Amino acid sequence: MSGQLIAVGLGSGDESQLTLGIARQLRDAAHLYLRTEDHPVVEWLRAEGISYTTFDSVYTEHDSFPAVYDDIAERLIAQAHATEGTIVYAVPGHPRVAESTVSLLSERCPSQGIELTVLGGESFLDQAFVRLGFDPIDGFQLLDATMLNPASLSPNLHIVIGQVYDMFTASDVKLSLMEVYPDDYEVVVGHALGIHGAEQILRVPLYELDRVEGYGNLSLIYVPRTEDEAVRNRTFERLHEIVGILRSPDGCPWDQEQTHQSIRKNLIEETYEVLETIDDDDPTAMQEELGDLMLQIMLHSQMEEEVGSFTVYDVIQSLNEKLLFRHPHVFGDKTANDAEAALKNWEQMKAEEKRLKGAEQASASVLDGIPRDIPALMKAYKIQKKASKVGFDWERVEDVLDKVAEELQELREAILSDDTSQEDTLLELGDLLFAAVNVSRFIEGDPEEALTGTNRKFVKRFRYIEEQLRINGKSFDQTDLLEMEKWWQEAKLIES
Template identity: 60%
Template sequence: MNKKITVVGLGSGDADQLTLGVWKLLQRADRLYVRTKHHPMMTMLDAEGIAYTSFDDIYERHSNFPDVYKEIVDALVAEVERLAQHETSEPHIVYAVPGHPMVAESTVQQLLTRCEENGIELSVRGGESFLDAAFASLKFDPIEGFVLLDAAELDPSQLQPRLHTLIGQVYDSFTASDVKLALMERYPDDYEVIVGHALGVAGQEQIHKVPLYELDHLQGYHNLSIIYVPRSSEAALQNRMFDRLHEIVRILRSPEGCPWDKEQTHQSIRKNFIEELYEALEAIDNDDPQAMQEEFGDVLLQLMLHSQMEEELGSFSIYDVIETLNEKLIYRHPHVFGDLSAQSADEALQSWDAMKKQEQKEKGIAAKRPSQLDGIPKDLPALLTAYKLQKKAAKVGFDWDDIGPVLDKIAEELEELKQELASGDQQKQAAELGDLLFAVVNAARFIGADPEESLAKTNLKFKTRFQYIEKQLRINNKSFDDTNLIEMDQWWDEAKKMKND
């Protein structure tokens, strides 16, 4: 027995826009179901005495739309199956939805899957969608580029100011508030947006233009409401988009671009990369958000330039870089994106290391690194290199059990340095100094301190105290030639007390 569901669209709400074929089907339907009776076409059905069953009661039983839609689909499939068991004629029900069945209609999308799974024939008969009314009432051509988004699942990453944006399913002011917050991630607070109620429905259509910050202050949101964000090519909007950055860097490197940028190579701007990184670190150390914003951008520019050079050679683009990074982050966080769990930072780090080793094994990287100490960049500062070497060695058991022997080693290396100072051999003295520094780095590791960061903080502390001495010299109309170590030590101690360090 052939089981069948026919889905029809009731159009955007104006009876004159309902297709003749759909109207005839509604008139002769033996079993007509409607997703909701809150639609202008229901008055016409009531006037003609056409019986129907609505699913509005399901909305009242659930607090979210996914559960509502699932139950509606379950009910439709169950009804067809019930009819197939109890009737001799082929079971056929008609299901009517607002607008066009294939536009912003979750129940129809679910029905497509469920009917295929259950051997039910599903046919779809169109009706004018709210998009047709929107194009006409809001007077824009979709060929210019537009995107249709669901208010319930709106994410700022979906927004593209270069495209006309329609946001449907804006049922109430609470939903409009969520939309407003998402839009404010991309648009100025006073950007003009348009709210349309019952577009295309004679006597009910309303169009309101409001600044974005007033979007949820507007009254009258209901199931036929949409929000329209006109497209814009304003630089202020485009400059917040990553694609615009990629476009700018491409132009700078193009034949019509900047003469300096066109001439650069990986090697010629290598030092720039290092300088920008250190400037970013300085902004972090100074806890200066404004400087961080600028310096992080300078670091990003270096990444963009190097990636653009490779894109021109056909090797990879910045989007390949992003793809690789995304895949790596997901792969190395199975405790977030997979089935594993991590209850602490230490467990998360262990999971990261395990997945990193597995990844290197799968890619054949491990075979290219026969030594446990491989994989440390050769251009790292020596202090940080020592720290990473010791950490790698410790992971395979080459380490002391506690800090006691580490401190003894520091004392031993210090004594050896003292002995070499008497020899007058500068090369040996430098070697012993290196051994002492290496031992001190080991102590840093045992107390959980990054030696590079620790020394950076001490450098800053020294700079602050020394500048206090310079300040006192100016106050006393003195120069370094007019003072002595005893007086400078006194000011140094004052600086220590002032900073409580």
């Protein structure tokens, strides 16, 4: 080893909270470095005449805390190489609790030939347990304010959030917590816990979290655990729990009886109800219908969990892995400057995925991968797109329009012929629809969306006719096609 480093903790308060061993290390250190001078023990160091060097100036040289911590770790390693004897590096709290510089040193020192020893110290958690009055055995989370993700929050646990350096960080914490907790949920801000004359414990509603003054190196935010349904109902875990209860022996008789086949149609219906809210541009209804669709996914997953095949968490894992694998331009080393390039990457990775799974390429069809039971109009569109990728396609839209005219004529002849069966007539109708789908591709439109728009337009105009009948005190059997056509034209004028 070419150098020695000892990382020690200054504790969360003044010198009275230092262990005897740490106090001796600080007194005897020939080379003492502090991550920051902003700590109550520093006053004692000065009184004892203990000299030290701080890294406070490094904070002003970088725009982010990770960059600061990286720089400090590299400087310490360089000093360890250049210095005879042992370097003592002192950090606030405990060196293994929320101390990034020590984590970086632990990773890098072995490969640099530096012997690193980590000694303890009272962490801010010790004072949090005492001063905030909760038992960690109940379950708690320790989270970093600078990297807080709403998805990581578990309301059924006590949550302690450290690294709340300033009001800006507190504001970010507030916004993350509001994704799960009500705006008026009571949280606790702790400043300088356990330090006589400096400690502050403030209980405030969540929306006031970034209005509290005094945030700094010795600040934390505490979110008490809760069983409040309003909070728990915003978590995925609660949804999984509810669906499990519904399917349990003590749950809902209807839910208990369902199978994949019995609720198959529900999945289809809920999908179309979501599509309706999208077409109506109705976010409120969309929120509800997406929930109904999610319930179908949860029920199917729960049925498989009960027999040990997979759980909804396996479903999520598979999806996450697929998204990561098929987006190499985001999570890998490929590039995509537009949507077309991104889609090309997706298709290439999809093919690679099949190869890795051992799919037989020799017997594979270009048309593989199209769901069997999707609506026929959508299926025709997908079939044509796949065929076009290998060159089986019309060259000009004019040719496609000629094909539509040809198919229309054949349908006309089939309908008017006494020799054509109903089955053959329907096949001619299918040919016409298939040709019309080809037109949609050439004009870069979606046939499903086109027909959906026409359906919506027809319903709106027809309801106008119904409204006019009511206004005039008539029913359908008291009017004729000529009058209805007049109202139809009025409806068209109103739209324009």
